[in-house]
Amino acid sequence: TGASTVMINNVTDAVDMLSGAISIASGGTVGTVGTINTSNDGVATNDILRVDVDSVSTTAPKGLQVILEFRLP
Numbered sequence: 001t002g003a004s005t006v007m008i009n010n011v012t013d014a015v016d017m018l019s020g021a022i023s024i025a026s027g028g029t030v031g032t033v034g035t036i037n038t039s040n041d042g043v044a045t046n047d048i049l050r051v052d053v054d055s056v057s058t059t060a061p062k063g064l065q066v067i068l069e070f071r072l073p
């Protein structure tokens with residue numbers, strides 16, 4: 001019944017941080033890792049990030065948890 005797709009957007013810089021969205025199969029509990037866009041993957045103190053649900057599978061999910069991890073270069 002399709003997949004749900006999720007994109008991470010850096011609102012402060014007005015860019016998507018992934019070049020390929022996170023995809024979660026219908027009925028799945030873990031998504032495929034999105035492809036990080038290395039030109040847009042930087043974050044700074046006080047940046048605002050937004051989680052966009054770009055598509056929803058036919059069997060709608062009943063919740064979403066997104067965990068972002070960052071490290072110093």
